[in-house]
Amino acid sequence: MTVLLVYVDDIVLTGNNILEIEKVKQFLCTKFLIKDLGKLKYFLGIEVVKSDKGLCLSQSKYCLELLSDFGLLGSKHVSTPLESNITIHHVDNRCDNDLPLSNITEYQKLIGKLIYLTLTRSDISYTVQCISQYMHAPLTSHLKIALRLLRYLKTAPEKGILFSKCENLSLNTLVDCNWVKCITSRR
Known part of the structure; x- marks a missing residue:
């Protein structure tokens, strides 16, 4: 699975197969001038922090502003x-x-x-x-x-939202x- 999230001129590309992600990047390069910024750290005012516990989304900079x-x-x-x-x-x-x-x-x-x-x-x-x-x-x-x-x-x-790594997904x-x-x- 490959997921492409587009908001105006900001793009997040993710998926469960690195080779497929690279194929999508190569295709996009043939159609548009794009710049690969590496792993997602910040998107639309939301800070993305990956840790051993999971993925944390926070808007601390936005909040302080x-x-x-x-x-x-x-x-x-x-x-x-x-x-x-x-x-x-x-x-x-x-x-x-x-x-x-x-x-x-x-x-x-x-x-x-x-x-x-x-x-x-x-x-x-x-x-x-x-x-x-x-x-x-x-x-x-x-x-x-x-x-x-x-x-x-x-x-x-x-403060933010933590998406924990776990085998069984549950919603509390x-x-x-x-x-x-x-x-x-x-x-």
């Missing part, structure tokens, strides 16, 4: 991505100074970057899912949650559903 962009490299970290027992509102509560954001574009960019970060950081998926529901009408409280999430990422920006998951916080609109 995100912290830097929002001026949070020197901030105090928090131990959880979301405060416990928090209720996220979809309407502004002016008595709590929870006003609509004046520049929603920056909020949308931040949420988009956090969504991309969930590729290797499943620990932030729930929080990102919660705050991404308000991309078209974010409040200051939503931005505060997003910034808290960034401060959580500061605790271990190098954790699901923590909270349907009470799921807001539905009623007419």
